[in-house]
Structure formats: C-alpha cells, structure tokens
Amino acid sequence: MTQLKTLFEQAVIDSKQLPDKPDNMTLLKIYALYKQASVGDVDAERPGFTDMVGRAKWDAWNALKGSSTNAAMQDYIALIESLK
Secondary structure, X not given: OOHHHHHHHHHHHHHOOOOOOOOHHHHHHHXXXXXXXXXXXXXXXXXXXXXXXXXXXXXXXXXXOOOXXXXXXXXXXXXXXXXX
C-alpha cells in the first residue's frame, strides 16, 4: 500500500473524530473528495428534484469530475488536517 493511501485511510478515521462538527458546505466537500478518491468520477444519474440532499451530494462530487484519485486523496487529507 502506498504512503498516500495509508495517510488517506488515517484521515478517514480522523474525520470521524473531529473536535467540532463541520458546517454543511464543508461536509459536502469532505463527502465529494472521499467519493472522488475512493470511487472516481460520478457515474450515477443526478437525483431527482425531491431529493435535495442527494442532489447536493451529487453536485459536489460531480464538480470534482476529472480530478485524479491522488489529487482527491491529498485534498481530503489536507482538509481533514485543517479541521483538527
């Protein structure tokens, strides 16, 4: 396993133990970076109008389309470190 992957997995653990709950926009960014790093580009259809949370998550993830896995991992790690 690469060092970046190890650091990413530790950041995922750390994200569940943050001292304060991040605001909704930061939570969306955490979600989107995690999905881009672990899955890649979004490949599902955008949720319907009645699923506001699903749409917000999809939009945040889709905004990262084309970002590399490594870049998403690095951004995720940096974001979690900044929230500690």
